[in-house]
Amino acid sequence: MSTTETANPAAALDRAAAILDAFDAEHRELTLAALVARCGLPRSTTHRTADRMLRLGWLDKPGERYRIGERLFEISGLAPVRHELREAVLPFLQDLYGATKVAVQLGVLRGPEVLIVEKITGHRPMPMLSAVGGSIPTYCSGLGRAILAHSEPAVVDEVLAAGMPARTPRTLTSADVVRRELAVVAERGWAVDREEGNAGVSCVAAPIFGPLREIVAALSITGPSAAIRPEMAGPAVRMAAAAASRAYSVRR
Template sequence: MGGLDRAAAILGAFDATHRELTLAALVARCGMPRSTTHRTADRMIKLGWLDKPKDRYRIGNRLFEISSLAPVKHELREAVLPFLQDLHHATKATVQLGVLDGTDILVVERITGHRQMPMLSQAGGIIPAFCSALGRAILAHADPETVEAVLSAELPRRTPRTLTSPVAIKRELASIPTRGWAVDREEGVIGVSCVGAPVFGPLGRVVAAVSATGPNDRIRAERIGPAVRLTAAAASRAYSTRR
């Protein structure tokens, strides 16, 4: 395993629920020997890739600076952010922008108000595509190969309401283009619903999705769906113009 592979293994040990790790936890999660992990992590600290303020490692500021230069973070976020802000202002819900990353959704941007919802993924975090409104909004307009890749992977039941049958999920995906938005009704978190709509690029290819998320009593699809759909349509036009 080369130096870059070792660094990648260490970076892969971190996720939304493991933001800070002791050396022992880092060793357990990256699967490398303790001495190799310690030596590689020390080098990564010198490069600014990791930080270790006390006895725990965390992602360094240099990686955050580099990640902000990625097209998905820069171009897409810049084009869509004003519309996300408008949607948040209009709905008072938590709003998110996500892109498909393998079988998951990478949350590129998230805006929330004073009512924090810690169970939701922060920007830079990932959520399953198959049971999220963001994921379904994208998959409903994706090519069959992409859909099959997601639905042939593991489909864990996150709550009693999570759809885990590929047939049922495909039926749900088929209804989205006509309706204009996707819905997640307590499939990720009990008591929380989400409505999402697709964002398209200049060639009409789906590139992302936006969503509004909140408690069930505040997120009613028939009421909030049109606003999410209009936001996604405006974001699509803005993003396509930039490209």
């Protein structure tokens, strides 16, 4: 580490964070030139910082491309959202997948988006779905609406104020309309995304609560619209989420 980095560790961490932020689901491996372009740091700074991150195991570089290192994967498994929530809910995700044979997902709210914590797809490929660790819009997803329907008004306001661009012709882009939908979700106990995020794909989701009845996550089933019948699937998804809530609350 250089004298400048030693004197200003916060700046060094900011540079490391900028490099990590350059990676996402569409950019899993980056050349040095691509890393420089995406992180916004000078080339020499990027190269020096990335070299240090390689030695720490935060990055890996088996060839000419950088990628996230296994040490970060090991550390991420200690995060409560992965260790406590996922471990408590996973058996119910597996049961739900076994009963429906469509993709099952677990998500938590992260800013204006939903972070995908776990996903089970089986043998049916669904490339349009975000990978674990990826994120999806909150306003037009079943997972997002199941969470927002039980969130504080300020949280809902923040999510809707972040923008609601149309992803398909069926996307609800009016804040008032989304709020009315959230009221229905809160009363019914489960949320529906009818081809709003991806054409031809529908989703049914239900909320997961903590020991104080605070909203912590949501689980969902997602698949081709022809295979998803919300009126039939909704109660089953709600029951799975309720069982997952009890299991998570006991762990807490």
